Amino acid sequence: MGMLKIENLSAEIDGKTILNGISLEVPAGEIHAVMGPNGSGKSTLSYVLAGREGYEVTGGSATFHGQDLLALDPEERAAAGLFLAFQYPVELPGVGNANFLRTALNAIRKTRGEPELDAMQFLKIARERMKALSMPEDMLKRGVNVGFSGGEKKRNEVLQMALLRPQLAILDETDSGLDIDALKIVADGVNAQRAPDFSALIITHYQRLLDYIIPDRVHVLVKGRIVKSGGPELAHALEKEGYASVQEAA
Amino acid sequence: MNAVAGAAGFSHRFEGLRSRLPGAKLPWLDALRGEAAESFGAQGFPTRRVEAWKYTDLNPLGHVSFDEPLTLLDGGVTLPPAIAPRVVFVDGRFREDLSDHPGARSLARHLPELEGRLGVLAQPAREPMAGLNTMLFEDGLLLEIGEGVDGGVMELLSYATACERPQAFHPRHLIRLAPGASLTLIETATGAARARYLHNPVYEIEVAEGARLTHGRLQQEAREAWHLSTVYARVAAGGVYDNFTLNAGGKLARNEIHTALTGARAQCHMNGAQLLVDGQHADTTTALDHAAPDCSSRQTYKTVLSGKSRGVFQGKILVRQAAQKTDGYQMNQALLLSPDAEIDSKPQLEIYADDVKCSHGATVGELDADQLFYLRARGIPESEAKAMLVEAFLQEAVESVAEETLRGALARAVDGWWRAEAAA
Numbered sequence: 001m002g003m004l005k006i007e008n009l010s011a012e013i014d015g016k017t018i019l020n021g022i023s024l025e026v027p028a029g030e031i032h033a034v035m036g037p038n039g040s041g042k043s044t045l046s047y048v049l050a051g052r053e054g055y056e057v058t059g060g061s062a063t064f065h066g067q068d069l070l071a072l073d074p075e076e077r078a079a080a081g082l083f084l085a086f087q088y089p090v091e092l093p094g095v096g097n098a099n100f101l102r103t104a105l106n107a108i109r110k111t112r113g114e115p116e117l118d119a120m121q122f123l124k125i126a127r128e129r130m131k132a133l134s135m136p137e138d139m140l141k142r143g144v145n146v147g148f149s150g151g152e153k154k155r156n157e158v159l160q161m162a163l164l165r166p167q168l169a170i171l172d173e174t175d176s177g178l179d180i181d182a183l184k185i186v187a188d189g190v191n192a193q194r195a196p197d198f199s200a201l202i203i204t205h206y207q208r209l210l211d212y213i214i215p216d217r218v219h220v221l222v223k224g225r226i227v228k229s230g231g232p233e234l235a236h237a238l239e240k241e242g243y244a245s246v247q248e249a250a
Numbered sequence: 251m252n253a254v255a256g257a258a259g260f261s262h263r264f265e266g267l268r269s270r271l272p273g274a275k276l277p278w279l280d281a282l283r284g285e286a287a288e289s290f291g292a293q294g295f296p297t298r299r300v301e302a303w304k305y306t307d308l309n310p311l312g313h314v315s316f317d318e319p320l321t322l323l324d325g326g327v328t329l330p331p332a333i334a335p336r337v338v339f340v341d342g343r344f345r346e347d348l349s350d351h352p353g354a355r356s357l358a359r360h361l362p363e364l365e366g367r368l369g370v371l372a373q374p375a376r377e378p379m380a381g382l383n384t385m386l387f388e389d390g391l392l393l394e395i396g397e398g399v400d401g402g403v404m405e406l407l408s409y410a411t412a413c414e415r416p417q418a419f420h421p422r423h424l425i426r427l428a429p430g431a432s433l434t435l436i437e438t439a440t441g442a443a444r445a446r447y448l449h450n451p452v453y454e455i456e457v458a459e460g461a462r463l464t465h466g467r468l469q470q471e472a473r474e475a476w477h478l479s480t481v482y483a484r485v486a487a488g489g490v491y492d493n494f495t496l497n498a499g500g501k502l503a504r505n506e507i508h509t510a511l512t513g514a515r516a517q518c519h520m521n522g523a524q525l526l527v528d529g530q531h532a533d534t535t536t537a538l539d540h541a542a543p544d545c546s547s548r549q550t551y552k553t554v555l556s557g558k559s560r561g562v563f564q565g566k567i568l569v570r571q572a573a574q575k576t577d578g579y580q581m582n583q584a585l586l587l588s589p590d591a592e593i594d595s596k597p598q599l600e601i602y603a604d605d606v607k608c609s610h611g612a613t614v615g616e617l618d619a620d621q622l623f624y625l626r627a628r629g630i631p632e633s634e635a636k637a638m639l640v641e642a643f644l645q646e647a648v649e650s651v652a653e654e655t656l657r658g659a660l661a662r663a664v665d666g667w668w669r670a671e672a673a674a
């Protein structure tokens with residue numbers, strides 16, 4: 001059974017249709033990529049799945065482990081095991097990164113029936129994960145994403161994923177703005193999560209990241225619908241030919 | 251029993267009590283009270299036509315008839331836990347039996363010594379509530395910290411008991427720090443849950459050369475109470491007056507602070523937070539008088555409003571011609587958690603010196619939907635996520651509090667407010 005099953009999903013913002021009947025299934029243990037030109041609805045899809053306000057779902061469904069995802073609050077989706085790495089991580093001035101990460105981790109642990117971590121226990125785990133992501137420790141002390149460079153923000157997203165250990169990670173252009181070293185670190189972070197009960201939906205504009213995280217399937221999103229699906233080779237084809245050919249098909 | 255309501259009721263009571271009030275036989279004090287009674291009698295409670303009271307309406311007070319506090323001086327009361335050696339006032343009266351700070355003294359017992367000191371800073375003709383206080387005060391804290399002495403931390407607890415009829419009390423607190431002295435004074439103003447009362451304290455504070463007073467005020471009065479306080483502080487050369495006021499309780503509350511920096515290099519920090527739930531009105535009004543050169547002042551006030559609540563901030567900075575090299579900063583920010591909440595803010599700069607650095611700013615906003623979603627997307631429940639954002643909003647004001655006891659008390663107060671708010 002698919003871990004994530006999207007059927008004929010349509011959604012609009014302010015009366016404007018953005019998602020236009022998307023069907024997509026990500027089985028447990030698989031990594032799928034969604035590629036598409038700017039403005040095709042990739043971020044909208046990730047927001048609708050994560051539960052951001054402001055979108056009206058006008059048709060179709062999205063289930064997660066058979067559960068109606070769209071009926072849940074964002075925090076319930078996170079508790080169920082869904083994680084969105086934001087394309088534009090949000091800055092939270094006045095909220096310390098360590099406090100934020102620990103609060104999030106403890107909220108998730110609580111729903112899993114695991115004991116909460118105190119500050120010391122948390123720091124030990126956070127330091128380990130940060131080391132793996134080559135993140136300087138002082139990023140714990142700063143405000144969440146405040147004054148972080150683009151690359152630091154993206155790494156902070158991957159750190160959150162590594163701490164929260166979701167079953168389904170949606171990475172919305174986590175690769176954009178990263179140099180090749182940072183890209184490899186992020187890819188390593190995702191690959192480290194790979195397991196039979198871990199799936200990922202990797203949204204990307206470029207094929208680059210998919211050299212390091214080999215996807216099981218690649219889907220091409222144009223104007224709010226999936227116009228083509230295939231194996232990893234589809235990403236290479238798109239890289240060579242651009243989106244023009246698939247756009248015509250849409 | 252006094253059945254006359256409002257301002258007239260107080261004037262009436264003064265006439266009846268005049269000869270029996272503490273210090274009635276001291277001509278200077280009787281004259282002071284008489285003058286205050288005259289101006290209060292003429293003005294009554296300030297109306298909104300008075301510029302300083304444009305946003306805070308005391309009209310409802312005019313319909314209440316208040317009683318003298320009837321509490322016995324040795325009755326048992328359950329007080330909130332102490333945060334430091336304390337001085338306790340119950341219904342405006344000093345309670346020696348409940349106080350354990352060695353420096354605790356009742357003002358009423360030392361009035362003959364206070365000629366030329368009591369009433370020096372207060373302006374009863376200008377501030378009607380200080381007039382009412384001068385007219386009717388019965389007691390208060392008399393505190394003096396000697397030259398170079400570190401007075402440590404002291405709690406001033408003002409507690410109101412529940413009575414059948416509303417009661418009014420007007421404590422007068424007189425505080426003096428001698429040169430080089432220091433003290434942290436934390437005032438908690440609160441009362442029994444169902445108590446209905448007017449708490450109208452006036453502070454006269456002298457910070458002498460090089461002395462330092464950290465003055466925390468936690469206004470957490472009972473929900474049906476009125477809290478109208480007026481603080482007068484005068485800071486001499488090199489002295490520091492550090493005021494943090496939490497305005498969180500009561501039905502209607504106003505904290506008015508008048509600080510004068512009268513000696514070179516004096517410093518003043520006036521920070522605060524107003525945390526309001528449905529039905530509350532809170533007003534912070536500050537007046538800062540830069541009267542000497544090389545002084546600095548910092549003000550940061552944050553107001554969080556939910557339900558149908560109303561907040562007011564008025565902040566005036568006067569820089570006199572002599573106050574060259576003044577460094578003044580004032581910021582007030584409001585966070586509206588509900589569409590029915592309202593904030594009025596009025597910053598005012600009046601600068602007569604030419605070589606000064608003075609800035610002020612004000613913002614009004616709501617919780618940021620993207621920030622809230624980001625937190626929730628990480629599994630943090632909505633109410634906890636909101637609490638985090640409110641805390642972040644308050645942070646700048648709260649982190650200005652360096653003293654640990656005060657910081658802890660403040661954190662507990664903020665936490666308590668949020669829990670009450672989340673439960674509402």
Ligand SMILES: Nc1ncnc2c1ncn2[C@@H]1O[C@H](COP(=O)(O)OP(=O)(O)O)[C@@H](O)[C@H]1O
Pocket residue numbers: 013014016018036037038039040041042043044045
């Ligand atoms: N809040 C919004 N209000 C109106 N239109 C929006 C909003 N967010 C996105 N859109 C529009 O929806 C379309 C898809 O946007 P998006 O999902 O961000 O695309 P992508 O991530 O693929 O670049 C674009 O045409 C964009 O202009």
Ligand SMILES: [Mg+2]
Pocket residue numbers: 042043044087172173
């Ligand atoms: Mg996007």
